[in-house]
Amino acid sequence: MNKSIFRRLLISYMLTIILGIGIVGILMFYFTNSYITNAKQEELLRQGRTVNANIQGTMFIGEDKQETLEFLDHSFDARIWIFNKEGKIIATSTRDEVSIGKAVASSIVERVLVGENVVSRLRFEGLAEPMLSVVVPWGKQDHVYGGIVLHAPLRGLNNIIGKIRETILWATLFGILFSTAMVSYLSWSISRPLQQIDRTAARLAMGDVAERIHIKSEDEIGDLATTINMMATKLEKIEVERQRIDKIRSDFLANISHELRTPLTTMQGFLEALQDGLIEDEGRQRYYDVMYDETTHMNRLVDDLMDLIKLENKEITLSRYQIDPKSILEKEKFKFDREAAEKNVEIDLVIKEPLPKVFIDPIRFEQIINNILKNAVKFTEDGEISITAEAEDHYLLLSVADTGIGISDPDQELIWERFYKVDRGRSRKNKGTGLGLAIVKKLVELHDGRITVQSEIGVGTMFKIWIPSVVKGR
Template identity: 85%
Template sequence: MLGMNKSIFRRLLISYMITIVVGIGIVGILMFYFTNSYMTNAKQEELLRQGRTVNANIQDTMFINDEKQEILEFLDHSFDARIWIFNKDGKIIATSTQDEVSIGKSVATSIVERVLRGENVVSRLKFEGLSEPMLSVVVPWGKKDHVYGGIVLHAPLRGLNEIIAKTRETILWATLFGMLFSTAMVSYLSWTISRPLQQIDRAAARMALGNFEERIDISSEDEIGDLAGTINMMAKKLAKIDEERQRIDNIRNDFLANISHELRTPLTTMQGFLEALQDGLIEEEARQKYYDVMYDETTHMNRLVDDLMDLIKLENKEITLSKYHIDPKTILEKAKMKFEREANEKEVELHLMINGPLPKAYTDPVRFEQIINNLLKNAVKFTEQGEITITAEEEEDYLLVTIADSGIGISEMDQELIWERFYKVDRGRSRQNKGTGLGLAIVKKLVELHDGKINVESKIGKGTTFKIWIPSVKG
């Protein structure tokens, strides 16, 4: 993070200094340009006005006599400007100073031509020996259309160099202050940026080690605050994912332990019986009992394998339903008959109630029968000396089948988990009840494939009620 800190500071410092230097430089150039332009224009207008004043005093004659010479000298002192008078040929015939050496010299022909046309001429000159630039204006000499020549006024642009020097000094001080200010500002900004980034970096490092409870405490309402909020949200989701993964791993481990136990028990039993039969230790009249036990164990293992295969196919969406309109009453009566003997052996009464005319169910009959069988099998398994009621009726656009028992019930915590793929709930079941915990997971998947619904209501010691809604067709 130290390298990042330096990099942020260096980048911000260079950016701020370049911005300040360029900005102050542009401001300085604009100040110099506008100041120079303003002073020159103001002096130009002043000289033009003074030139017109000189012309007003000498325009009544074509010759400069002593009286006019005195006027020129007076105006020279009043205006603080040198005055030249030239004729139509461009020859300088009079000046405002007695020692002027320009008399007899000629003015540029282009200037003479413009003045004779009645135009004013402005030029900026710089003479050797003078530290300040000079501004010259030329105005026509004469009345209206009678132009005798021209009047030239020279005046220095006093204060321009001082203003330029002051401007440069101001720009220099502003630049130095700007650099100091930018250094302080960059130091503060880099600290406000790097400090939360360091928190984010430390938090991300802890999350990388699996600590998803880590949170970033940044409350700023900027991009860094948004980033911190996003990372906190990601950590929260990762914590839930990790918790879900651990839960599923625990369920899977429990399932593997249960399935291995369920497989080992019948395999061990059959192996022992087969060894006894091979060694001739079993008398002829007792062999049939051994065969019956081995057959039951084989049936149990086949059921385990079938459940596993069904679950895998459902998970991979490899099961395709062959749905058509069926009469559900026939399947329900068949299921009742199938489990009636087992229920009677446990002194459990099994009832089937048909409430009103039933609609045709739009379902796969094989899978529909599998759903009913799995639920009935659980009901018989966990009910002792009670009753089980199968109820069928129409509810809106569905066939509603309810299977209620008076068995040992399911806890509220287990009710949320019984639909899990590998969850096996121990509802206080007796050890002789065999199961893998796959039946309800298969039931839920099959009901969803039918575009149906299923729910459970249960209380410990009171019994359990499963309700299934299967789409139906009226008539």
């Protein structure tokens, strides 16, 4: 809990709000108090000038002026004193006032006689409670007869200020309660999705890549959740791909084991028979031929593996030459004619002159054609294979079409993968290692070309290869 972001947010927000509201309340109270006091002082000064306007025509306070003072006392709700130049109080707005004859402080008298107004919280002899008092000159212009004192009890001001203080206090308490509710909700709205993100991230870390965060906010937290969901989706795809590749690799290892074990078992049996002297002289040559064929098959398998590893590690460097591809195509056709004839398959080579010159590695180009034709012959019975070479734009286009068993649509997307084999249910004579087409694709791309496949089950397959011509390569 001490590490809870909810608690930290709540405490920090509350301290900030309470401190802010407290400072605002104190400032409001101070400025309100000052404003009310200043307003009252200004009001008393105006009232003092009004009193002076009524008595400034005489230096003596007669009966008529006394009545005027009493009237103004009731009108202003303020006690009025009149003092002379010596500071003696000569009249008040209350007839039974005991302060008549008493003196005002000399410092006040001196300031009033020079025409200044005096404002202060004063305690005059004869007044039982503090008053807010103002003193204005009595007379007109340069003829000052004394001063006029107006008293307003501070009790009324203090009551008003007390009510304001109470109002500010209640408003502060209400503000704190309201802020507490708002801050709690805000902290919860931040911490809750973060907790959900934390739980989801923990599940992702444990391998549950199907877990997602369900947050619809459009702020930074929502962006974070979206980013984590995108990462989870990518991890899920990677996991699916890893499982697929692991399955392909497992199948490949099983196939390689089978491909190696079968010829090794055959050769072991034949060698044991030869060692035991069970084979007559006239039958030995046939045994030697079989063992030679098996070693050739294993050698080809190892060569394919090494080629694929080098291609993937970019360790193969092409030795390119400007050549005419016609001779290589004729050589490859001749190489497979006999094997095709044994399966009652005819290989047809069509050269559409003139063919463009290509800048290629002849050995690797021959390997490309060899692997394509080998597959075509392997999976075609009682049919035909056509090889077509022609110019297309700035490319040499090679098409190898057969009337074999075909490739399904799902398999067409996977035949370029390493270790992948189509139709695992075929007989042993049609089994391979699943490396040929992977090698072909990488070699074609190494020549800056491209390769595609079109196929239909039971109809046949066509591979098309585009190799840049010399003009294009320049």
